[in-house]
Amino acid sequence: MVTLRQLRFLTAVADTLNFSRAAEMCFVTQPTLSAGIKELEGRLGVPLIERTRRHVMLTPLGEDIAQRARRLLLDATEIEALAEAHRNPYEGDLKLGSIPTIGPYLLPSALPAIRRAFPDLRVYLREEMTESLIEGLNAGRLDLVLIALPFETGPLEVLPLFEDGYQLASPADWPAPRGPEALTESGQLMLLEKGHCLQRHALAAYPGRIDVTEDSFAATSLTTLIAMVAEGLGITLLPNLAVQAGVVGNAQVRLTPLPDACPRRVVLAWRPGSVRAELFRKLATLL
Numbered sequence: 001m002v003t004l005r006q007l008r009f010l011t012a013v014a015d016t017l018n019f020s021r022a023a024e025m026c027f028v029t030q031p032t033l034s035a036g037i038k039e040l041e042g043r044l045g046v047p048l049i050e051r052t053r054r055h056v057m058l059t060p061l062g063e064d065i066a067q068r069a070r071r072l073l074l075d076a077t078e079i080e081a082l083a084e085a086h087r088n089p090y091e092g093d094l095k096l097g098s099i100p101t102i103g104p105y106l107l108p109s110a111l112p113a114i115r116r117a118f119p120d121l122r123v124y125l126r127e128e129m130t131e132s133l134i135e136g137l138n139a140g141r142l143d144l145v146l147i148a149l150p151f152e153t154g155p156l157e158v159l160p161l162f163e164d165g166y167q168l169a170s171p172a173d174w175p176a177p178r179g180p181e182a183l184t185e186s187g188q189l190m191l192l193e194k195g196h197c198l199q200r201h202a203l204a205a206y207p208g209r210i211d212v213t214e215d216s217f218a219a220t221s222l223t224t225l226i227a228m229v230a231e232g233l234g235i236t237l238l239p240n241l242a243v244q245a246g247v248v249g250n251a252q253v254r255l256t257p258l259p260d261a262c263p264r265r266v267v268l269a270w271r272p273g274s275v276r277a278e279l280f281r282k283l284a285t286l287l
Contacts, residue, residue, distance in 0.1 A: 004076055006040040007069035009033050013049060014066035017056045074140040081143075082275050089279050091120040097133040098125065098146040099197060101222065102266060105245035106146070106287060113286045118279075130197045137271060144280055146287075148264040150204065151197055156269045157277065159284050163263040164241045166205050169225075171232045172252040188234035192219055202237045205261040226251045239264065 012022035012033070023033040041048050048062035058066060084092045098107065103125065114123060126133075126142065130151050136142040137156065147153075148164065192199045219225045225236045230251040238247065243255060268287070270280050 002040060002043055004073060006036050006043075007073060009036040010040060010048060010062070011066050011069050011073065013037065013056065014058055014063070019051075019056060070139060077140040086275070088120070089276050090118050093122050093124060094276075094279075095124050095126065095141070095143045096146065097128055097136055097142040097144070099130055099133065099148065100127050101192075101197075101239060101242065102146055102148060103127055105239075105242045105247065106266075109245075110287050114283060117282070117286060121279075134269075137269065143274070143276065144268060144270050144283070146266070146268055148197060148201060148266050150201070150265070153269055155272055157272050157274070159268045159281065161266045161268060161284060161287055164239050164266050165263040166202070166237045166239055166258045166261045167243050168235060168256040168258055169229050169238050169248070169253045170235045170256065171229055172254050173232070174254070176254065176256070190219065190225055190228055190234045190236045192222070192225065201264040205237060205258070205263075222247055226253060229253050237261075241266070 008026055009022065009028075012025045013019065016022045016025065019030050019033060023030040026033060028036075037049060044065075046061055047059055048065060050057050050059060104127075107125065111123065114121070126136070128136065130147050133142065133145040133147060134151075134153065134156070137145050138154075149158075191202050219228065222238065222242055226238070226248055228234065229236055230253050237258070238255070248255065268280060268284050270277065274280070
């Protein structure tokens with residue numbers, strides 16, 4: 001009989017195309033993972049993975065079986081979650097994912113209240129980009145995600161939390177900017193690199209009025225952006241949530257509110273039909 005453990009080994013190899021990383025994902029040694037894959041291939045009577053010294057790739061049949069295995073593993077996870085939720089939906093592990101431009105500025109103040117309200121709930125946090133979070137949610141790797149819209153969420157259940165506007169950050173020794181006109185008049189606009197949804201949201205703050213060229217500076221974090229602004233290299237947009245949490249610190253930058261900017265919408269999202277939906281709605285009131 002094919003086992004869930006063998007299928008988990010197969011999907012890990014499919015996701016990483018690397019036996020060492022797949023073994024780490026499954027918390028086993030590489031020989032154990034290799035043996036499990038060989039047992040699965042022996043049971044099915046067909047090769048699923050092609051291996052050379054330099055490359056690992058799945059056969060076409062291996063790809064098909066790995067895709068079906070993901071659905072089986074998700075169903076198994078849902079069965080376990082269903083049983084645990086029926087015992088007590090407010091206890092056990094909760095895998096919460098968040099994008100880097102929300103989690104660090106919202107969750108530290110909210111987690112103490114969550115622990116007081118649900119003392120038997122163990123919250124495990126993950127920071128990833130929005131696309132990766134949604135993939136993790138659909139795959140069962142995450143239970144709940146904290147993201148910002150607009151972003152295509154498909155059939156996920158989405159619960160709005162609040163709107164998050166922007167402030168313009170410019171060097172402290174530059175002339176005071178005149179609102180949104182400064183986006184085109186005050187020099188280079190610096191944003192987060194592609195892949196960060198905040199870049200897309202910042203561009204949408206003033207639709208059609210912000211133009212970022214391919215060679216524009218792109219940072220990997222808000223902290224880097226603020227440091228670049230403080231050095232006089234340009235301007236940037238910072239979300240109010242991060243500003244209110246103190247992300248600017250002692251950096252020598254001037255902050256100008258932009259009340260007419262289109263805000264991003266911060267939401268919680270989970271899989272439709274989740275047995276812990278009521279818990280997620282209660283958590284939303286604490287964020």
